[in-house]
Amino acid sequence: MPFDPAVIRASFAVVERRADHLAKYFYAHLFTHNPDVRELFPAEMAEQRDRLFAALTQLVLRLESPGELTGYLRALGRDHRKFGAAPEHYPAVGASLIAALRHFSGHSWTPEIEKAWTEAYTVITQVMTAAAEAVPDSAPAWWEAVVLERRRAAPDVVVLTLAPGRPYPYTAGQYLTLCSPRVPRVWRPYSIANAPRRDGSLELHVRRVPGGLLSTALVNDLMPGEHVRLGPPLGDAVLGPRSRRPLLAVAGGTGWSRIKALLEQLGPELDHRPVTVYLAARDDADQYDLAAVQRLVDRHRGLNVLLAAPETGAGRDAAAALVRQSLSGHGDWYGWDIHLCGPPELAPELTELLLGLGADPALIRNDPGPETFNRTRPLTSSDWFLDLRDVPWINRTDLG
Numbered sequence: 114m115p116f117d118p119a120v121i122r123a124s125f126a127v128v129e130r131r132a133d134h135l136a137k138y139f140y141a142h143l144f145t146h147n148p149d150v151r152e153l154f155p156a157e158m159a160e161q162r163d164r165l166f167a168a169l170t171q172l173v174l175r176l177e178s179p180g181e182l183t184g185y186l187r188a189l190g191r192d193h194r195k196f197g198a199a200p201e202h203y204p205a206v207g208a209s210l211i212a213a214l215r216h217f218s219g220h221s222w223t224p225e226i227e228k229a230w231t232e233a234y235t236v237i238t239q240v241m242t243a244a245a246e247a248v249p250d251s252a253p254a255w256w257e258a259v260v261l262e263r264r265r266a267a268p269d270v271v272v273l274t275l276a277p278g279r280p281y282p283y284t285a286g287q288y289l290t291l292c293s294p295r296v297p298r299v300w301r302p303y304s305i306a307n308a309p310r311r312d313g314s315l316e317l318h319v320r321r322v323p324g325g326l327l328s329t330a331l332v333n334d335l336m337p338g339e340h341v342r343l344g345p346p347l348g349d350a351v352l353g354p355r356s357r358r359p360l361l362a363v364a365g366g367t368g369w370s371r372i373k374a375l376l377e378q379l380g381p382e383l384d385h386r387p388v389t390v391y392l393a394a395r396d397d398a399d400q401y402d403l404a405a406v407q408r409l410v411d412r413h414r415g416l417n418v419l420l421a422a423p424e425t426g427a428g429r430d431a432a433a434a435l436v437r438q439s440l441s442g443h444g445d446w447y448g449w450d451i452h453l454c455g456p457p458e459l460a461p462e463l464t465e466l467l468l469g470l471g472a473d474p475a476l477i478r479n480d481p482g483p484e485t486f487n488r489t490r491p492l493t494s495s496d497w498f499l500d501l502r503d504v505p506w507i508n509r510t511d512l513g
């Protein structure tokens with residue numbers, strides 16, 4: 114490895130408490146020195162200003178074993194074509210990253226530290242740009258799709274059916290990023306809720322997040338006939354190739370959408386392969402797609418679906434407790450393929466439990482892989498006191 118990860122970690126510890134200011138400085142530097150780059154970013158950056166910056170710093174910090182992140186970085190590089198990121202932009206972003214770090218490190222910044230950050234950034238850039246350049250010219254940077262249908266499945270959830278204008282190849286279990294002209298240049302990830310269909314249509318389940326830029330527009334305003342853009346498919350939480358192992362899936366909220374795609378993909382296999390699905394919801398009303406669940410259960414006698422919906426008002430902790438209790442009651446999960454899908458805290462919580470119950474870590478799958486894809490930078494303890502933020506949770510209907 115050309116750089117020393119310990120040098121990078123130690124230098125970041127010096128500035129981490131001021132990461133908010135660093136992010137502001139980073140973007141100000143980037144846009145001042147490269148005014149043309151501003152138009153690649155969303156107009157509204159107050160809430161999410163450290164999306165790219167957080168990803169950059171977290172990725173560099175996680176670069177202990179570069180091989181581990183290569184697959185993710187390749188996908189990220191291909192995906193960046195949709196933002197209009199070109200090879201010449203990468204040195205500009207790198208220069209602003211170093212300028213921000215240098216500015217806030219004061220006297221602790223040394224040539225050795227600058228060299229380590231530059232080398233780490235170069236490794237990331239090389240993987241991303243090589244992957245983007247390897248994409249055949251015929252492959253689009255994004256797909257135009259038209260909204261065929263919208264169904265309100267719950268007060269804050271819509272099920273959208275989209276028709277991409279050209280073939281959109283993906284595997285059940287993947288997600289895509291979507292952008293609507295209603296909120297230009299704001300891209301957000303959504304799980305694809307169906308296995309590939311003959312007519313190429315795609316289903317997405319979108320829940321409105323209070324104050325959310327894109328989800329509010331999609332749930333409140335998006336209408337059939339409107340066009341949206343889709344980024345390339347992402348994620349590797351797909352079915353294990355040729356696996357005949359029993360399968361456990363745990364879904365929370367709209368996390369059901371990815372599990373639905375996997376069940377559709379399994380199709381007739383569901384009749385002779387043990388499959389257990391837990392659907393966790395805060396209450397009955399939160400089970401927004403019960404008709405689809407019922408159809409699958411009716412069709413496949415071997416499919417075992419358990420709904421974990423506590424008393425109305427009991428909240429998500431009660432739903433999570435029900436699931437944990439039932440998973441523990443089952444005993445040993447050794448040898449099961451396991452898929453976890455839901456709000457960000459679901460996978461880490463249940464992974465720990467299931468590993469304690471014998472599950473094989475190599476058989477547990479969840480999205481989105483490196484946490485860098487999540488929007489918010491991990492907060493330090495002082496940030497928590499100074500700037501309490503909401504914990505991201507897909508199912509926050511109770512917050513209005």
Ligand SMILES: Cc1cc2nc3c(=O)[nH]c(=O)nc-3n(C[C@H](O)[C@H](O)[C@H](O)COP(=O)(O)OP(=O)(O)OC[C@H]3O[C@@H](n4cnc5c(N)ncnc54)[C@H](O)[C@@H]3O)c2cc1C
Pocket residue numbers: 160161288301302303304305318319320321322323324325326327328329367368370480481486487488489503504505506507508509
């Ligand atoms: C791999 C992956 C798959 C996803 N699949 C789905 C899906 O199938 N259906 C779906 O509805 N959503 C899904 N999400 C969440 C989705 O990508 C967006 O985060 C969500 O729609 C909010 O976007 P927004 O632009 O409306 O909110 P933003 O403008 O990004 O955020 C507004 C405020 O809400 C907070 N916030 C952001 N996201 C959430 C959240 N999920 N829950 C609670 N608070 C939040 C932010 O911290 C911020 O304070 C998925 C996320 C990932 C990473």
Ligand code: HEM
Pocket residue numbers: 150153154155158161164165168169172189193196197198199202203204206234237238241290298299300301485486487488
């Ligand atoms: C090594 C370099 C880079 C890394 C690791 C990186 C990583 C990321 C990640 C993880 C995201 C968040 C994705 C999402 O939430 O949808 C992101 C967003 C973005 N990146 Fe990059 N990126 C890099 C370089 C660049 C460059 C060179 C450009 C072009 C100027 C660019 C433009 C963008 C834009 C426009 C966004 C969306 C920002 C937003 O929604 O607020 N990135 N980047």
